[in-house]
Amino acid sequence: MSPDTPRLHGAEASLLGQAVAYRDTYAPELLFPIERQLKRDELGIRAGALPFVGEDLWNAYELSWLDARGKPVVALGEFRVPADSPRLIESKSLKLYLNAFNQQRMSSVGAVQARIAADLEAAAGAPVGVVLRPLAARPQRRFGYPQGDCLDALDIAIDTYQPAPALLRADGPEVEETLYSHLLKSNCLVTGQPDWGMLVVRYRGPAIEREGLLRYVVSFRAHNEFHEQCVERVFCDLMARCRPRELAVWARYTRRGGLDINPFRASHAGLSADEAMEVRQ
Numbered sequence: 001m002s003p004d005t006p007r008l009h010g011a012e013a014s015l016l017g018q019a020v021a022y023r024d025t026y027a028p029e030l031l032f033p034i035e036r037q038l039k040r041d042e043l044g045i046r047a048g049a050l051p052f053v054g055e056d057l058w059n060a061y062e063l064s065w066l067d068a069r070g071k072p073v074v075a076l077g078e079f080r081v082p083a084d085s086p087r088l089i090e091s092k093s094l095k096l097y098l099n100a101f102n103q104q105r106m107s108s109v110g111a112v113q114a115r116i117a118a119d120l121e122a123a124a125g126a127p128v129g130v131v132l133r134p135l136a137a138r139p140q141r142r143f144g145y146p147q148g149d150c151l152d153a154l155d156i157a158i159d160t161y162q163p164a165p166a167l168l169r170a171d172g173p174e175v176e177e178t179l180y181s182h183l184l185k186s187n188c189l190v191t192g193q194p195d196w197g198m199l200v201v202r203y204r205g206p207a208i209e210r211e212g213l214l215r216y217v218v219s220f221r222a223h224n225e226f227h228e229q230c231v232e233r234v235f236c237d238l239m240a241r242c243r244p245r246e247l248a249v250w251a252r253y254t255r256r257g258g259l260d261i262n263p264f265r266a267s268h269a270g271l272s273a274d275e276a277m278e279v280r281q
Helices: 005-012 037-042 091-099 109-124 210-218 227-242
Strands: 033-035 053-066 072-082 087-089 129-134 170-187 194-208 246-253 259-266
Touching: 033 037, 037 227, 053 091, 072 109, 087 091, 087 109, 091 259, 109 129, 170 210, 170 227, 194 210, 194 227, 227 246, 227 259
Parallel strands: none
Antiparallel strands: 033 087, 053 072, 053 259, 072 129, 170 194, 194 246, 246 259
């Protein structure tokens, strides 16, 4: 039995594993937090001794409420949950929570933003950055590709579809580079639904063997784990097997249920992810 089994039984018994009738008025109790430490124990990460810094960037595309006179407001939402928060928030529960604003009258955009921030902070156990951008203001989004090398054209055979860190190797000269792949796929730990994404690795250190890295990315294909946990697993495996001097790992997952999740983990606070969205988002 894995360390997270008892907590997952709780999740499966909640609304997360069931067909539900959508609420359309404010319901903060719908948020379902999950302790991060349960999966971090599997990676040998001790509580209070994270080997990385970072955050989980959520983008919400299906967000609406009523103004004080009953007229709908439609907005984009951006939520930034710090990696050192004790809990992550399960994505279906966040979708249900956000949809519960649909018929809720709110006095202003600021009031909605403050309410969501307070609820997410209570669930995550840490400050959460929340920015709402009403579509009436015509917010702009930027799409692009990482400034680096895509691995997907490598002509290799692959037969491993569960995470296999032994595929990783770094024995070349020291380099500073960014490598990425669109071939990341994992599955939701609760529902088993597929999660698709782009994985980006930026590092300085001995050159990582590219064929092995691509095989490793694909090895998540049949693996069940939350987005945030997959990225932390990649980070820890790369640090252990390749020993870079600096490392940043992030994934830009495609949206599901009107939400996309983009975890970022780095060895140093000065490293950052590209802000451009993946084309499939």
